[in-house]
Every structure is written in C-alpha cells, then in structure tokens.
Amino acid sequence: MEQPHYGFWLPPNISTHGADIDNLISTLHWFMAVLFIGWGIYLVYCLVKFRERPGHEADVEGKTHFVLPKYIEIGIIIVEACLLIFFSAPIWAKVKKDFPKESEAVVVKVTAEQFAWTIHYPGKDGKFGQLKTELIDGTNPTGLDREDPNGKDDIISPNILNIPVNKPIIVQLNAKDVIHNFFLPVMRVKQDAIPGMTIPLWFQATQTGKFEIACAQLCGVGHTQMRGFFNVMSQEEYDAWYNEEEKSLLGDTATSPAGETK
C-alpha cells in the first residue's frame, strides 16, 4: 500500500461515486474559465481601445452596442440549469438516497467527539449493542453496554476505520458534544456529525490503501488534531482483522453462541 499522491489539485479519488463529483467539478471549472477568459478579453480590449486620448470621444448614445450579451446570458442560464438537473441533483440523489442494502454492506457507527472518532462495528451478530450515556468514560468513549447481548461482540476501534475494498460501507454518523464533520478527502465524502441526530451515509472504495479522516467543521481548540485514519483492505485482510478483534474480545470461544461467554 503506497502513500497516495497529494498536490495542489483534487486528491486522488478511490470511491465509486467520486468520479461523478470530480467530473462535475472539472466541467464547472471549464465553464467558469470560458466565461472568465471571455469577459477578460473583452475587458482588456475595452480598457485599451476606449482609453481617453486626444481625438477620441465617448459614444454617449451607445450606438455601437451589440446584442450578444443577451444570448450569453441565456446561455449561462441554460448551462446552469443543465448542470443542476443532469449532474448535481442526480449525484446528490445517488449519494443520499440510493443506499445499498444493509445485508450487502458493512455497517459501522462513527461517533465524533472533541477531538477523536470512535468507530463501532456490530460484531459477528450484525447487531449494535446499546449505548448508554452513563457508561461513558475514558475507556468506553461511546458508552457501549457490554452487558447487552448484542454489545458483547461489538468492536470499538478508536480513530481507525478499517473497511474492505469493493464493498459498500454504510456509516451511521453521530456526535457526542458539538458539530463535527466527517470528511474523507479521497473518498469524496463529507457529512456533518450533529449531536442528537444519527445521519446515514454510504460509499464504496475501489482501491486499497491507508488514508485519513479529517474533521471539516470547527469543533474547538483541538480541531486540527482531530485526525483519524481509514484503511481500505482486501476482503481477506479485512476478515482476518475482524476475526482477530473478535477473538480478543470473546476469547477463543468466538464461534460459540454469545450467551456462554458471560
């Protein structure tokens, strides 16, 4: 897994939906560039051609005006409408609405707090244990109730999100204290983590590698330090990691029914 290359432009994209976003961004910038250069040429031409000089009078009656701007204006409206209707709205709908089935996806809870991320996997049973505010302490940042049968096998992974490649991931995003923003630059994922709400989002990685989670909403003095990691692994690596975690939680009886390990 090599380090991704970052520079002065868009970071590499490793998500399935990111290419659409990148396309829209570059289309938009071409459109902006054409407009700006067009205006720029016109402006510079005017500034030189119509400068004050002896023998040159202002055309106060505006006889030399042309009708082009009207068409440009209409053109801009049409382009903007197309960008909205054919690009932005469908992409947004795909990201926000077309969720994969939970049974086919990896579902994780991500809880933001000042200034860390807690990633919570449901474990083998696929069910999240209950979270109880009163259980929150230094070792249990989200207050997971280990007594809850569903919570016994839950994996808590501080600040590191491990996911398999080529499989949809559903994140249930929440925050404990203030508003944060769950930002995966290479994944083109950004969503506010708002206390009191659990907001779903999904994505799917196309490459393996080690990347970063960034907080994109000012959340206090340690905002800049609120850096998490996410590793995209091959399915085998991911399974191996998952089993390892389960084993250390439940001992070697990981495969036996949950009730026995009390």
Next chain:
Amino acid sequence: MSALIPYIDEPHPVTGVTNAKLGIWLFLASEVMLFGALFSTLIIMRSSATDWPAHGSDVLNVPLATLNTVFLITSSVTIVLSWAALKMKDLKKFKLNMGFTVLLSFGFLVIKYIEYTSKFHHGHFPSTSTFYATYFTLTGLHGLHVIGGIVTNLYLLGPGSKMWNTEPERFTGRIECAGLYWHFVDLVWIFLFPALYLL
C-alpha cells in the same frame, strides 16, 4: 435643524405618509421578522419535543392570561381613542385615555409578574424544558416590548405632551406612531396567547 427636514407633520405628496409614519412601519416590519423567528422556533421546538405539555392550560394559568389579553385589547382601544381625542382637539380626553393605556399596561406587567413568580415557586425555570424556555423567552421579550411601550407612552403623556402647544399636527403624528407600536405589541400577544396557553 428640523426646520430643513420636510414631511415631519404633513404627508409627502407622492407617498402620502409622513416620515415618522413610514419609519414606524419599517420598524414594525423588522419586529415582524423578529417575532417571526421566535414563532418559527416555537414550532420547531414543539414539533421535536418529547415533553411538551399536551395543553398549555395544563401548566400555565389560562384565566390570568385571559385577563391579560383583555387588558391589552382594552389598552389598544384606549390608545386609539387617545389619538382620536387629539384629532378632535381634546387634550384632556387624550390624557385620560393615554393614562388608561399606561395603567392597563402596568396591570399586564403585574399579572405577568404574578405568573412568573408562581412558576419559579414551583421550580419551573427556563432551563426546565424547551417548553418553559420558549415560554419565558417569548413572553419575556414581549414583556420587554410592553415596558418599552410604557416608557414611550409615559413620556408622551408627560413632558412630551408639551409639543401639543407648539406643533399639534406633529404631536398627533407621534401619538399615532406610538399607537401603531402599541397595537403591534397587542397583536403579538394575540398570537402568543393561544400558541402558548391554549394549545
């Protein structure tokens, strides 16, 4: 300096209003937006709250609030009558009606005070729940508006009324503006009353 500012006491020929009249309506427009945001908050707080009382009357004192409604409505009538009195060049009647207005608004505040203290006695504070937070903030801000009205009206009743002798038209205009403000305060209460107490 006012000598050079036209349309203080006579309406502008095109707009048909005096400066003060336009000014007070603009001010009221901004007040509409202020209370608009607060009512918006009320709706949002209520629609997401888990412990909002089913009926305001379960926790708030409806009879007292009804009395307060009557007070405010009556004071609205008296202030508009005080303006009509000036139109009929009757300063005495103006003072009488304006005096009633101020008295009634004091009555409103006294009842508000009784309501608040009884809530505090029962341990209900703004921090108790979003219902009480909304209740205290909205009625509190409305109360501040009432106090502002009392100060203005007292001024116009007392030292301000000297203007009647020098510039009667302008003074009548001032009373009209004070009245508009006061009716607005009444108007807000007309909506606050059912929204908080009755629903």
Next chain:
Amino acid sequence: MGHGEMTVEEVKKHVKKYYVVFGALLCLTIVTVGISYLHLPIFQAIVLAMIVASMKGGLVAAYFMHLIDEKKIIYSMLWLTLVLFAFCMLIPLFTLRGIQTYS
C-alpha cells in the same frame, strides 16, 4: 393614510367603529378560550386557534392600525415582509423535516 384631513364628524364615526371592534375582540377572546376547553384533537385545535387569532389580529391591524385604508407604500412594504416572514417560518421547518436520520 389620509387621516390628516379628517373632520371631527369622521373621527366620531371612527370612534364608533373602535367600540364595535373592541366588542368583537372580547367575544373572540372568549371563543378561543372556550374552544381550548373542548380539548379537540391537536390538529383541529391548532387550526381553529390560529383562525381565531388571525381574525383578532386582522381586526386590530385593519381598524386600530388603520390598515384597511392605508397608502400603497406601506402595503407593498408589508407584503414583502409577510412573504419573508413566511419563508422564515416554513423553510427551516421543511428543511429540518427533510434531514434523514436513524432513530
């Protein structure tokens, strides 16, 4: 408003109107309080209460604040305000409702 040029007679007519409105306001107050004791389902209760409140508010605005006979400039300004007021009331609510969450 053209009340600047009102005669004493006209003012007296106005005063009569104020008393009628006053009576109507008192009646409506009784009505709205009465309705609240019926303990109607919440939706009907809100609609009814708001209708009565709007009627009362309308009376105050129309007669006490003379909006029934006001100048165009005031009307246009108030219409603008009302539209923005509606935006401020409704859009946050719709938007908050639109946020999908688990819970």
Next chain:
Amino acid sequence: MSHDTHNHAHGHNHSHGGHDLPFWRKYIFSTDHKVIGLQYGITAVFFLLFGFGLMLLMRWQLAFPKQAIPLIGKLFTEDGILSPELYNQFGAMHGTIMVFLGVVPLAVGAFGNYLVPLQVGAHDMAFPKLNMMSYWVYFCGGVVMLASFFSPNGAAASGWTSYPPLSVVADNGQSMWLIGMVFLITSSLLGSVNTIVTAIQLRVKGLSFMRWPVLVWAQVTTAFLLLLAFPPLEAAGIMQLMDRLAGTSFFLPSGLVVSGEALKVSGGGNPILWQHLFWFLAHPEVYVLILPAVGIVGEIIAVNTKKPLYGYKTLVYSMLFLGFMSFIVWAHHMFMTGMGVTMSTFFQATTMIISVPSVIILTTYLLTLWGASIRYTVPMLFATAFLPMFAIGGLTGLPLGLTASDIHLHDTYYVIGHFHYVVAPGTLFALMAGVYFWYPKITGRFMSETLGKIHFWLSVTAINGVFMPMFFMGMAGVSRRLYDQTVYAHGAAAQPLNVIMSVSAWILAVAQLPFLYNMAVSWKWGKKADSNNPWGGTTLEWAASSPPPHENFTTPVEVFRAPYEYSSTKKLLPQFVQEA
C-alpha cells in the same frame, strides 16, 4: 427642535445649527449626517485594520506552524507561538470584525450616511437624532467586541458563525460576542429605517424613483436587507444567550456529553435551528456587503467612462431581484447537514437563479465600457479591478452552490477564497475607489494620484496572491479554520501555498500604508479641487460645495433628468443642471 417648522420647505435659516454649536455637539455627538458618516468611516477603517492585523498574525502560524512570531509574538504568549486558543479567537473575531464592524459600517454607515442625503438633495437624514444614536450604538457594540479579548478566557472562539453546541459550551467571550452583536444589530436596524425614509421621503423636486442614482438604489436595497434579515439573528442571539446564561436548551439536543461528562441541561433543542436563523441573516448579509460596492462602482464607471450607464433600469431591477432572492438561498450554506433531496434541489435552484441578476449587473458595467472614453483616475482603476475580481468571486460560487461539487469543496479554503474575492478585492476595492472618488467632495482636496497608483498596483497584485492560492488549497481538500494543516498528509502537500498567501498578505498590509498616509496628509495638503464638481459627476452631491456646509445645499436644487443622461452636445449632463 426649532419652533418655526412651518417654513421648512426652503431653508431660509441655515445660519443656525452648524456654526455656533460647541465642539462636542459639532464633532462628537453630532446629528449632521456628514459628521456621522465620517465617524462611521473612521471607526470602520480602524476596525478593518484591526481585523486585518489579527489575520496577519494568524497567517504567520499558517505559513510557519508552531514557530514563534518574530518581534511581537511574546506579547501574545510566553513562547511567542500563537496558541490554538488564540488562533481560534483571532479567526472568529477576524470574521466578525471585518463583516459587522468593518465593511458594513464603512459601506452602509459611512457611504450611505454621507451620500444618500446628498444624492437625494436632502438637508440631512430624516431622523438626525436617531442617526446619531445608530452610530453610538454601533460604537458600543465595537467596544464590547474589543473588550471581549480581555475577558478571562479571551474572545469568542467558535467562528464568526458561532455554531452551537460549540458556542454554547464555549467560554465567556462568546456571551460578550452575543451582546456585542445585539448592539450592532440594533444599530443597523435604526440606520436602515433612517436610510429608507430619507431616500423615499426627502427626495428633492424632480427626483422620481427612476431618477435615483444607482448608489441610492443600492443603499435602499441594502437597508431593506438589513431591516428584514437581521431580526431573526437578533432572536437567535437572544436564544443563544439564554442557552448560555439561563441554562435553556434551544440549540442543545438531549444527551450531550462534553469532555466525558453529561451536560446538565434539559436538552430537546436543535443545533440546526441556529444555522437557519444565522444564515437567514448571513446570506442577505453577503449582498449587504456587495450591493453598496456595486452602487459605488456604478457611479465611478459612469463618470469616468463619460457616458451613461448601460441599461440603468435593468440594473435597478436586477439589484431588487437580487435583494429579494437573497432571502431564499440561505440553506446552501448547510448542504452538509444532511439535507434531503427536495430541499437541496430547491436551494440549488434558487442559488442558480440568483447568479442571473449578478451576471446582469456585471454585464451592464462591462457594456458601459464599450465605446467609452475611459479616464484612468485612481478611483476608476479600483472600480475597473472590481469587475474581474467580483467575477471570480461570483463564478467560484457555482461549484459551492451545487450540492454534488459542494461535497468536496464545502468548508475548505475554496469557500474562503470565494467569499473573500467578493468581499476583499470586490467590496473593499470598491470602497477604496469610493474614498478616492468622494474625497474631493468631503475635503475639497484630491488625494495624491501617484500614491494612489502605487497603492492600487501593489494591492491588486498582493491581494490575488493572497486569495488565488486558496482555490487550489481548497481543491486539495484542506479544511478551513485549521490551526496547523500540516497534520494531514493532503494539508502538508499544499502547505507551500500557505507561505505564498502569507507573504502576499504582509505585502498587502504594507501596500495600505501609502493609502493611509495619503488619506491623512491630503486632508490639509492635497491638491485643491478646482470646482464643486471636479470629476464631472452627474448626481446631486456634486451640486453642493466641497465640503458641503452644515445643511448641504445653500441654494435650492432641483432634478431635471435621470442620473446618467447626455446633452445635445453629446456630453454627460448633471441631473441638477437645466439644459439651456
């Protein structure tokens, strides 16, 4: 108040009022709109420099993370390194001060106050005492904001947007911020009532609405935006104060756990509600910042191209439409709160629609240049530079206004670059142009052209050096408000851009020195303006003498035509001159 109100129409008695007042009534607690305008101007320039200064310090930390600030660093912390606490305070206060205490008071308070009465031919504002009050309320708000730096844990540090719950659990500086905001809002409300009434009621004979100069249209639209958009923020500010001081939970949901401890509040509130009420103001606020600038640039372009503004009516309608639309686009600041498909499409659509009048405004100005005879005075240079800078600012709004592209760009440096292009090389350049342009009216003397040109060329280069790299940094995915972006791999890769920006910012600061010097020295020693109308302006302020006397017009003025019309000899003709 005088007793002879009934002969008000044609100022026979302007001998009293201006000349026999004691100093403190004439210059401190003055009711003269020109003095108040200057008071606003001077205070606002002070705050602009102060807010700029905060940013210059922050830019050191950004360019050279965790290195001691040379020379003056020890004033702030023991080791001279800007701490993250201070960084957040400076960031929040930079935004607040620049917007609410700098640009708006300068654009609306100073230019509006000084020019609107002159341009409509009034002797003063409609409510002179109220006018004085707005200034002093603004002044108090400024003092509260400055004082908040000295509160125990420093000033507000939750960004100028003050999103709860962060701002509710923050230190006391935030309460002072809110109180300061209540002052500033009150001041703006009083000021806008005054501006609207003055412009509508005190118009001189012949000045119909469609003969208003564009600046008056801009100021009136702005005043309406302030009047109707600010109150919701005032309400929200009061609620946040209640949350902070009375323990309510308007913006606090249930179950908050802050630094390991459950917060002892009732909960049940909604943090997003604040964002709605905040942006209900703050989006129109963007147009409050830009519209006066549009007005100023319009005046300067008309005078310096020596031809009528192209499409005056279209321009006016565009401004009004822009103002109205600005009320229904606000939630495009909140796309990342998890907004659903319907509402996000609605806000994208309104956002695309609002770009139309902006483009029309820009187009009318660009078309005015065609066939002109452009006189390159310093104000015209700044006004010309405004056009492409505003264009960049406007165009870069597109990717932010569409949800899909906003996913990557939201809350990155791209946003900062976008709105700074609108406000800094956009509005601020226009305001500087305004200062150069009306200086001879205010003082009777010109500012130095040479110093002005130095100021212009240095500023225009440096300011692009500050803001252009931000777009690249935003593209690279670097979030805004980061104390040290090198923590992140993508941030570290983009770090060289920060050095460019910081150095440019410091050059920009140096570039303002000739401007300040010029402003101060020209007051007494500048080249004398040879007439009341040295630029050949067409609007009413040029009919008054320079500086205008206490009651503005010594002889009655009248308006005969629309603001930008030409005579039979094909020259621009002032509104107030009757053609023979």
